[in-house]
Amino acid sequence: MHIISAILHYLTHHPLWSFLIILFISLFIGILITIWRNHGKWLIVFPILGFITAIFNIFFTHYLNSLFLNAVGTEGTAIIVYAEQTNSTYNDKYIWEYSVVLKTSEGQDVATSFNTMSASIYPLRNAILIPPQGEVFVAKYVPGFERNILIMSDKSNYGKKWVINKDLKPVLKAEAQLATSPSNPDFISEYRLALEAFIEKYRDGPDPALIQQFEQKLEALEK
Numbered sequence: 001m002h003i004i005s006a007i008l009h010y011l012t013h014h015p016l017w018s019f020l021i022i023l024f025i026s027l028f029i030g031i032l033i034t035i036w037r038n039h040g041k042w043l044i045v046f047p048i049l050g051f052i053t054a055i056f057n058i059f060f061t062h063y064l065n066s067l068f069l070n071a072v073g074t075e076g077t078a079i080i081v082y083a084e085q086t087n088s089t090y091n092d093k094y095i096w097e098y099s100v101v102l103k104t105s106e107g108q109d110v111a112t113s114f115n116t117m118s119a120s121i122y123p124l125r126n127a128i129l130i131p132p133q134g135e136v137f138v139a140k141y142v143p144g145f146e147r148n149i150l151i152m153s154d155k156s157n158y159g160k161k162w163v164i165n166k167d168l169k170p171v172l173k174a175e176a177q178l179a180t181s182p183s184n185p186d187f188i189s190e191y192r193l194a195l196e197a198f199i200e201k202y203r204d205g206p207d208p209a210l211i212q213q214f215e216q217k218l219e220a221l222e223k
Contacts, residue, residue, distance in 0.1 A: 001072050006075065008065040009148035010056055013118045018061075019054040034099020066120040069150035074139030078102040078149060080133045090117060101141055102149055112147040121151045129153045129162055131209030160206065167201065170194045171214070192221050 001154040011018045030046030089095065095116040102110040114120075121129055122140075130151075131137040137156035139149045153159030174191040181187055195218045199211055 001142050004068065005142040005145040005148045008061065008068060009145065012065050012120065014063045015058045015061075015112070016118075018057050022054040022057060023047065023050050026053070056067070062118060062120050063124055065148070066122045066124060066150055069120060069140045069142065069148065070122045070152075073142055073150055074105055074137055074193065075152070076104045076141060077135050077136050078103055078139040078151075080131055083133045086115070096130070098133075102141060102146055104141065104143070104146055110141075110144070110146040112149060114149075119151060121153055123154060129159060131156060131158050164202065164205070165196055165205070170197050188221060192218065195221075 013033055026049060030043045030050075033042040033046065037196045061212040079099050080100050084097045086095045087095055093116075096118075097115045098113060100112050100114065102112055104110065110185060116128055116130065117131060119128065131153075135158055137158065138152040140152060141147075143151050171191075171194045174187070174194040178184070178191045180202075194203050195214050197217065199214050204213060205211065
């Protein structure tokens with residue numbers, strides 16, 4: 001498994017070199033099969049397949065890496081010790097380089113790194129949730145190649161806060177909506193449902209004071 005982890009790590013962290021290597025290998029295979037089968041179509045087919053694979057690698061291999069590490073990885077903890085903004089951008093945002101120290105389940109310290117584009121994060125979302133510098137987070141790795149790590153956002157404090165804030169948005173929206181017309185039955189119903197959903201999900205969560213506050217607001221709606 002550590003060999004697969006090493007390959008995925010290289011593909012995710014070196015997309016441009018990987019692009020060229022995949023194209024070269026596909027061209028080489030195309031030449032060999034063309035000589036063997038004595039048919040020139042393979043010299044076209046394999047480079048095309050290689051180009052498609054190389055494009056796939058740039059945009060999707062870090063997702064594959066995330067699924068792999070989540071399935072077979074061992075849990076440890078990690079911390080970002082240094083973060084530096086680069087001159088490169090993606091979606092009009094600067095790409096950051098992160099230096100990380102992983103502490104394995106055996107207590108070994110492993111120095112590694114990733115950037116905004118190469119970071120592998122689980123669960124898979126349409127958002128890049130990088131932990132704050134200096135905050136410990138849960139990570140997964142494969143013993144034998146510990147430098148390839150998976151950020152377990154929902155098992156880490158920063159990720160739990162992000163999820164809670166995301167789930168708070170419907171409550172805050174419904175509350176603000178009701179404030180514009182306190183007697184509107186549709187607004188009251190929407191606010192009640194939002195409160196009930198949040199309370200049900202986080203009744204045993206990390207913020208009992210907030211749950212108590214929402215329960216009081218829910219009781220006030222019933223009066």
